[in-house]
Amino acid sequence: MHVPPLPVRTAVLLCIVCGSTATAEPWKGARPGTTTERQVVRLLGEPTRRGDEGQELVLVYEDAQAPEGTRRAELHLTPKTRRLRRIDLEPDTAPTREAIEQKYGPECGPGRAGKPCYQVRVTPDSEPYFHYAWRGLAVFFSGGEVRALTYLPPARSRRSAALPVPPPPWLKESPASSVAPTEGPKEEAAPAVATPDPGAMDLAVASIVDETGGAAGAAAAEELTVPTIVEASGKPITASGSTPGADAESDEGPQPLSQPEVLDENSFDVQHDPLTVGGIYYQRAELYGASRASEAGTALQPNFPALLDIYLDAKPVDGLRGFAVGRLLYDPVDPALSTPKTSLDKLWLYFGLADRVFFTIGRQHVRWGSNKVWTPTNFLRDPNPDPLDAYDLRPGVDMLKINIPWESLASNLWLVGTANLDSAATNPSGIQYGGAVRAEVALGTSELIATAHFREARRPRFGLDYSLGVGRFDFNAEVAVLQDSDTRVWERSGDTFVERSIDGPQIQAAGGIQAQFRVADVYRTVVRLEGLYNQLGTTDRKLLTWEQSTGDFQPLYFGRLYGMAQIAVTARNVYEPTFALTVLGNVSDPSFLARLDVNGSRLRDVVVAAFVEMPFGERGGEFRFQPDPTVADLPATDLGLFRVGINLRLRL
Numbered sequence: 213m214h215v216p217p218l219p220v221r222t223a224v225l226l227c228i229v230c231g232s233t234a235t236a237e238p239w240k241g242a243r244p245g246t247t248t249e250r251q252v253v254r255l256l257g258e259p260t261r262r263g264d265e266g267q268e269l270v271l272v273y274e275d276a277q278a279p280e281g282t283r284r285a286e287l288h289l290t291p292k293t294r295r296l297r298r299i300d301l302e303p304d305t306a307p308t309r310e311a312i313e314q315k316y317g318p319e320c321g322p323g324r325a326g327k328p329c330y331q332v333r334v335t336p337d338s339e340p341y342f343h344y345a346w347r348g349l350a351v352f353f354s355g356g357e358v359r360a361l362t363y364l365p366p367a368r369s370r371r372s373a374a375l376p377v378p379p380p381p382w383l384k385e386s387p388a389s390s391v392a393p394t395e396g397p398k399e400e401a402a403p404a405v406a407t408p409d410p411g412a413m414d415l416a417v418a419s420i421v422d423e424t425g426g427a428a429g430a431a432a433a434e435e436l437t438v439p440t441i442v443e444a445s446g447k448p449i450t451a452s453g454s455t456p457g458a459d460a461e462s463d464e465g466p467q468p469l470s471q472p473e474v475l476d477e478n479s480f481d482v483q484h485d486p487l488t489v490g491g492i493y494y495q496r497a498e499l500y501g502a503s504r505a506s507e508a509g510t511a512l513q514p515n516f517p518a519l520l521d522i523y524l525d526a527k528p529v530d531g532l533r534g535f536a537v538g539r540l541l542y543d544p545v546d547p548a549l550s551t552p553k554t555s556l557d558k559l560w561l562y563f564g565l566a567d568r569v570f571f572t573i574g575r576q577h578v579r580w581g582s583n584k585v586w587t588p589t590n591f592l593r594d595p596n597p598d599p600l601d602a603y604d605l606r607p608g609v610d611m612l613k614i615n616i617p618w619e620s621l622a623s624n625l626w627l628v629g630t631a632n633l634d635s636a637a638t639n640p641s642g643i644q645y646g647g648a649v650r651a652e653v654a655l656g657t658s659e660l661i662a663t664a665h666f667r668e669a670r671r672p673r674f675g676l677d678y679s680l681g682v683g684r685f686d687f688n689a690e691v692a693v694l695q696d697s698d699t700r701v702w703e704r705s706g707d708t709f710v711e712r713s714i715d716g717p718q719i720q721a722a723g724g725i726q727a728q729f730r731v732a733d734v735y736r737t738v739v740r741l742e743g744l745y746n747q748l749g750t751t752d753r754k755l756l757t758w759e760q761s762t763g764d765f766q767p768l769y770f771g772r773l774y775g776m777a778q779i780a781v782t783a784r785n786v787y788e789p790t791f792a793l794t795v796l797g798n799v800s801d802p803s804f805l806a807r808l809d810v811n812g813s814r815l816r817d818v819v820v821a822a823f824v825e826m827p828f829g830e831r832g833g834e835f836r837f838q839p840d841p842t843v844a845d846l847p848a849t850d851l852g853l854f855r856v857g858i859n860l861r862l863r864l
Contacts, residue, residue, distance in 0.1 A: 239299055240279060242287070244348060245365040246622065248657055249294040250679055250686065252287055259287075261782060262728065262736050268297065276819050276863070281305075286380065294657050294681050299363040300380040306357040315530075316344055316351075335379045345373035352379050359383055491522040491864040494603060498857035502850035505838065511850055517543040519603060521557065522864075533562040541605075558608045570615040575608040578628075580650070580663065581690050581722070582679045585776050585796060586744035586768065588692035588720035589675030591648060591665035592630065597767040600794060600807055602821070602859065622654035630667070644668045657681045671695035689723035697748055699764040702755055709758045718747045736782045744774040751800040753832055754843050761844035770834055771800040803833025819861040826854045 241247075241255050252271060253259075256279055259271040273285040281304050288298040313319075317328030319342075330342040335352070342351040348366035352359055360380045367373035500513045519541055526534040537558040543549035560574030581587025585599045592609050614627040632644040646667030653660050661677040677690040696714055703712040724742035731737055749772040759765040768774060776796035783790065790811040797804030807825035827835040831851065839846035 239301070239363050242296055242299065243619075244296050244298055244363055246619070247296040248654060248659070248681065249289050249296075250657075250659060250681055251654070252289075252296060256285075264291075264730075269294070276817075276861075278304075284382065297365075301361045301363075302380070302382060303358060303361065306359070308358075312342065312351055312358065316347065316349060333376060335376075335383070337379075337383070339379070339383065341377065341379065343377060350377040352383055354383050486526055486528045488525040488527075489523070490525075491520065493862040493864060494519040494521075494859065495862075496857055496859040498855060500855050501853045503853055505848035505850050510853065514545060515543055516545060517541065517549065519605075523558075531564050535560055535562070555607060560608075568616070570617075572613040572615075575610050576613065577604075577608050578611075578613075580661075580675075580677075582677055582688035583690065583722045583724050583742055584740070584778075585742055586722040586774065587690070588722055588744070588746075589661075589663055589677050589690045591663065591673050591675065591692075592628070594698065595766060595769055599768070600796075600809075600825075602861070624650075624652040626650040626652075632667075646670075684728050686726040687724075689721070692720040694718045694720060694748070699759075699766060700762065701748055702758055702762070702764065703750070704752055704754070709755065714748075719745070720747065721745045731781075734783060738778075738780045738782075740776075740778045740780075742776040742778075744768075746772055746774070749773075749800065753801060753830075754840055756832070756834060756837065757840040757843040757846065760837075760839065761846055767834070771798040773799040775799050797829065798834040801830055801833035801835075803827065803829035803835040805835045817863040820858070821861075822856075822858040824854065824856045827852050 242252055247255075249269070249271070256273055257277065260274050260277045261272050263270045263272065269289045269291050271287040271289070273279055273287075274283070279285050282301050283304050284302040286300040287296060288300070289295060290297050317330065320329035320331050328344060328347050330344045330351070332340055333343050334340055340353050344350070345367040348364045350362040350364070352362065354360075360383060362377060362380065364377065367375075495518045496516065498515045498517070500515065502511050502513070503509075504511050519539065521537055521539050523535065523537045535558060536556075539555045539557045540552055541549055541555075542552040556575060558575050558577065560572050560576045562570070562572045564570040578590075578592050579587070580590040580592065587595075592611070593606060596604055596606060598605075609630060610633070611628055611630040616625040616627075617623075618625070626649070628648040628650070630646040630648075632646065633642070644667060646665070648663060648665045650661065650663045658678065658680040661675075663675040663677070665673040665675070672695070674693045675690060677688075679686070679688040681687075694714075695717055697718075701712040701714065702709045722742070722744045724740060726738060726740040729737045729739070746769055749770060751772050756765070756770060759770065774797065776794065778792065778794040780792040781790060792809040792811075794807045794809070795804060805825060805827050807823060809821065809823045811819065811821045829836055832838050832840065836851060838849050838851055
């Protein structure tokens with residue numbers, strides 16, 4: 213008898229084990245019981261504030277940081293393991309009962325064994341909620357409409373399925389009288405444990421069967437008397453949770469997409485607009501001061517750059533999404549931007565196959581690397597020349613991205629294919645093709661990522677990224693192994709400069725440490741240190757003038773050694789300003805840049821912020837550049853003294 217080899221038997225065993233394990237309902241790729249704090253931040257960005265509630269750490273996203281489709285999101289983590297335990301959401305637009313049932317399943321009843329269904333329960337305030345115990349979801353009502361959705365680990369026994377779910381604290385507030393517009397989708401870095409989420413509430417639906425009887429066990433829990441809820445359609449929900457006249461024993465469930473839709477007089481209550489239109493308007497007013505190079509005195513140069521992003525977000529059916537962002541840049545006092553410039557920032561199509569393989573095709577943003585300023589393993593994009601600015605003005609990358617998640621192993625596999633149209637000058641075919649393979653795996657409270665990048669007519673690149681959370685401290689490090697450079701690398705040869713040949717692997721290594729502290733139980737303080745070692749860099753300051761003349765200068769990657777220190781203070785009250793002080797510099801120069809950011813308003817749709825920055829250090833260095841006339845004949849450059857600005861961000 214032929215016995216399969218050990219790897220095959222191991223893979224089959226893993227598939228059997230994974231197939232019998234119930235996993236939590238995902239939201240934007242985050243799963244209670246699985247996702248770590250670092251992965252949450254990678255998915256949703258930094259929260260509005262962090263707080264401690266008893267034995268839990270809570271990440272709160274609200275106002276401008278509220279995820280798409282929500283007014284507020286609170287993610288509860290266990291302090292010891294830093295793993296997600298519960299997600300509480302306040303939806304931007306309250307879904308109807310029909311929409312909830314269509315997406316997650318109908319009320320439990322005879323014939324629903326092994327199928328997702330809910331039981332109607334009541335909170336201590338006598339408000340009803342739908343409990344999908346076997347899916348790990350609770351839908352809370354208040355004032356006759358859906359006010360909150362709570363995601364939890366799924367029940368694994370009848371006893372745990374019968375346990376009540378405490379409602380979010382905001383349910384005691386009065387329902388909002390108006391609905392604010394939703395924000396455009398935010399780009400999300402993929403976590404190590406995540407199934408990509410095509411929309412704010414477009415969640416993968418999977419049947420969960422427990423060894424104790426699955427969803428049928430929930431039907432055996434005690435019956436509760438529930439007040440009547442009247443929906444927008446005028447149909448009441450009775451004490452049993454069913455609609456009068458409906459068949460409580462129906463086993464039809466959600467209608468398959470392959471069947472023709474049957475409309476009745478209430479069918480439009482469950483329809484939602486498949487196209488969302490919105491945008492961001494970002495207006496800045498800046499003043500640049502410099503010491504004149506040609507004569508004594510100070511030069512002041514005002515700028516009024518404006519950015520307008522308009523997005524179209526199409527979701528015709530679950531699992532299919534198209535997204536486009538058009539960008540306009542304009543500055544009336546800048547000759548380069550006095551005529552508005554338009555560009556296509558993003559244009560991609562997303563879909564999945566059998567909830568196992570997920571595709572994103574088109575122009576899209578991607579950010580690899582765990583550091584904030586220096587990300588040497590982000591092979592698909594050029595370095596960001598202004599990482600302290602609120603917006604990244606680099607365009608998206610044209611590529612095909614394939615994601616294969618393996619949730620049982622807390623891992624992800626990414627396959628990427630790229631096409632670079634800007635290489636027509638160096639590539640006879642006009643297009644330079646490339647690709648990458650990236651593997652991510654979560655190891656307890658840490659994450660390990662390995663990347664390999666390939667591009668036509670270039671040598672392969674390899675990267676390793678590791679992140680670790682220990683208590684209030686977060687550590688991260690990434691190493692890139694290169695065998696060539698995106699630009700020419702120069703070195704001095706006597707009184708001239710010659711192109712340097714790259715022999716053997718070259719190392720770019722970046723790392724950081726971050727700690728969070730609470731001050732007077734009101735302010736959250738985050739301290740971060742970060743640095744870069746660049747083997748392709750130089751300590752020769754004269755090369756700075758030479759590379760400026762040849763067009764090979766890369767900001768923040770010219771020198772051999774860089775460093776950054778940052779402290780940010782955020783108040784719990786959204787009406788109080790927040791502060792961030794950052795100092796970064798080229799230690800090899802040495803020259804530095806200090807910047808203070810003040811966020812004066814954190815309202816949902818309006819953000820007002822200001823900043824002041826000042827370079828210091830050796831004159832002629834990277835941050836206090838003036839050309840050396842003995843190296844190259846460059847126009848005289850004023851010596852920068854300061855830059856101040858105020859900006860307004862409006863969500864359209």
